[in-house]
Amino acid sequence: MTRSSKYNHSKEAWEKDVEKTTARFPERKPSFITSSELEIDRLYEPAQSEEEYIEDIGFPGQYPYTRGIQPTMYRSRYWTMRQYAGFGSSEETNERFRYLLKQGQTGLSVAFDLPTQIGYDSDDPMAEGEVGKVGVAIDSLHDMEQLFHEIPLDQVSTSMTINAPASILLAMYIAVGEKQGVKPEKLTGTIQNDILKEYIARGTYIYPPKPSMRLITDIFAYCQTHLPKFNTISISGYHIREAGSTAVQEVAFTLANGIAYVDAAIEAGLEVDQFAPRLAFFFNAHNQFFEEAAKFRAARRMWAKIMKEHYGAENPKSWKLRFHTQTGGSTLTAQQPDNNIVRVTLQALAAVMGGTQSLHTNSRDEALALPTEDSARIALRTQQIIANESGVADTIDPLGGSYYVEALTDQIEKEANEYIDRIKKLGGAVQAVEEGYMQREIHKAAYDAQKRLEANEDIVVGLNEYQLDEEIHQDLLRVDEALEKAQIDKTQHVRNTRDETYVETCLAELRKAARSNDNVMPFIVEAVKAYATVGEIANVMRDEFGEYTGM
Template sequence: MKKDENFQKQYEEWLENTNKLIEKYPEKKAQFTTSSEIPVERLYTPDNVDETYMEQLGFPGQYPYTRGIRPTMYRARNWTMRQYAGFGSAEETNKRFRYLLEQGQTGLSVAFDLPTQIGYDSDDSMAKGEVGKVGVAIDSLEDMEALLKEIPLDKVSTSMTINAPAAVLLAMYIAVGEKQGVSKDKISGTIQNDILKEYIARGTYIFPPKPSMRLITDIFAYCAQEVPKWNTISISGYHIREAGSTAAQELAFTIANGVAYVEAALQAGLSIDKFAPRLAFFFNAHNQFFEEVAKFRAARRIWAKIMKEKFGAKDEKSWQLRFHTQTGGSTLTAQQPDNNIVRVAMQALSAVLGGTQSLHTNSRDEALALPTEESARIALRTQQIIANESGVADTVDPLGGSYYVEALTDEIEKKVNDYLNKIEDLGGAVAAIEAGFMQREIQHAAYETQKAIESGEEIVVGMNSFKMENEPQPELLRVDPSLGEKQTEKLLLLKEKRNNEEVSSALQALEAAAKGSENLMPYIIDCVKKYCTIGEICGVLRQQFGEYQGV
């Protein structure tokens, strides 16, 4: 935007007075910097935004969706309050789910233990010591039935953070719905199903990239026909950020992965406007408040342009980036854990001001253990206070038009597009992952952040500054150490009472289908209904597909 003469005069007066003050009281830094190394100016004016910024800004619910994907946003309805939960047995987690729903949570989000995430049964030697520790142990349909007991699947949507064996857990969910009398076309929810970020940042992969992408596109195709309300993938930047990336890297690598999934689906013969409206994203809300707001706004704009201009999608829903947000786990401290309540509140507020569709707020004690019931309640209340007492949901995109926010949004968009061009030059996301490009970029960013924390340049309240001696320790949640034995006993009983001839037949049919090119979802659903275990199903696929060994 151009400055008029009066503005120019006022600006020069302000600059002169500011420079005099700086001579008397020097600033801590000549140029303040965010974690993504975007310079932050002392003041933002119309000169900091592009002359066409109003065109880029647009209106809520209109392309390119900078201001939100719905015209009314939270004036019509609040975001889904979806607290991530899961620990110990299916019965214990079911109790926590029902407690959170009673406290006003509006959607479920399931955390699975590590053996489940990498396709091992609880009685496998690989699972020893990990059963039920970081999430709930699910070995078979029997466990899934217990997990969802008395939860009406036609009324509650469920997000499942599961990737390599996502098809198996989705099959179990479908089977439980049918047992409740809820047909496939009535259930709603999301599976994370994002294997590429596992290779980049998280590590809970099983199969190599090619067969993994086959499983993902099989889910896309099956759900487009049979489970139309299900979000078939949640393309995740959350774990990329937790691994140490900057905000721009989180966005760039996530969107690059999204492009790879779209290309894989198109190569599999799927129509873009059939599957693209069910794609969803999952982002981190970190500490740099305004940068996070700008990141979410830039994400919508970038994805809309890619889907419309690169892929030629016609359906407006294919252009819209819908996303879930979780507050930053890596920002929480074991020291003075009550401080984490404040951190989480600020991060949650940035997600809401950025236009999220769904939100999880971390609990204060998660740097130490799984959250207690009290901590989980406080985390949920944080969202409810933002929704009902702060007023930030009363108008759409209240920060829209801020010179600072718009300039940050533009800067992040530029940085992300630079990364996307580099990744395209490398041959796309899969090739960039195989070459270790994204991994190296994240490692470098994480190293620089850790150096800044250890030197004290970056202040972490209560940890490297404003410390306390002999601070009180909170009461922590403890998982039953005998759970592994109990799950093993349950598996033994299951294998005795199920029809093992039907189990063997279903697994053989899956093996034959895996050797060919048929869609695997119907075969996996059949295995699940026969009470094949997750270890048995993934074992068959391991034999056919092999295991990924990393770079």
């Protein structure tokens, strides 16, 4: 078949990108073959309709990035295997981190306990009974130092799932790096920092929307200068999906929130190509294999068009939707928990086939408790087997060109754009959140899904079909109840041994910055270094910004 000049030009440009990429990141093997010694091509192309192919699908590493954001994808480097972990004390979590790194994990992902997530210290009455239960308790820089003990921050990328107090935990990470001799510009990782989805789906907010958006853009501006390699936000569809949304709603509401953050940053005086390359995303992976893979492809294409066509971004890095994926916690069952290994494998495979940049695989026992060490290892091994044994990473976008997958990709894009248009008519994502629009849509989707389940229209193995009489699972991780008192004692010791006058000075300077238009990040960093606690810093901003009580 004769190719058009446009097609040939695009392919030649991609081949040059491949040469540049492989010069920096050589492909993992000199050749890729199947078990029958059949050679696997780097990329499979369409046999027809090349004009449409260039416009809508294109080559990997080229706009609109439907087939992936890197020219060689996993043939050069696997995705980052970033297991989410955190429980109890900082010392216990540090042990789990180091164990996972020894098992081949390639990035850290920190889970914080509920008091930390909403800006309370462990000795605050509001924290009672919750210290260290769903994540690690972090009250001061001392805890953060213990959390990353013997973990070199210039060699490990860290993701932190923290939102309302994201500025405080980021400041602590910067301070730990400096104590290790690692300059801020060398730090890599991601801070979730996505407050809109907290109002929509998760609930760990502190401040009202307007000051919360100010904190986010302050982080954008600060990192642009001081942490150029750090992802300043992870715009999260994961929790939207966990709350009950459909795949289409997950894409639509996540990208609508992304638009709101870009608008806020521009309004704050930032240039789009200065901050957009450090925006990252976080998606869920559920059991509908083809829909999930198509969802990732559609989201990538949509974001590229939004950034290039709507915002006029000129840097190709601003067009690229880089995302982390976590398998679906809400899909796991307490019944027959070993079945969850199969579910997680399918979900992880969909994420890889959809082109994720990093991946967390849930553990089999997470419907019952925090994962045991054995369960966490199996979850990590799931990724390693997909990477090293399945062959799916040996060619780029292996689902590309499938009539079904391409049609699903188009359909998800169309329906998600319709949602985004409705949100724009409401005045944007912030206004839509305040009016409860996205919340209502998610509630309806969750209700409809539950009705289908109860009517046996949808089958969940072990739950509404193929049940077993089984004993309660005994081998579960339990957080020691003595932890709370030990954590409180540790925090009070920090308060008793620090320079209290300097702490008060730092908090007073932060208060002045919060009242003005000054960027609060430098003042939070100084307060953290003085060993001011999460709660003390958050309370200063509570006083100045107010506290959001919901609708």
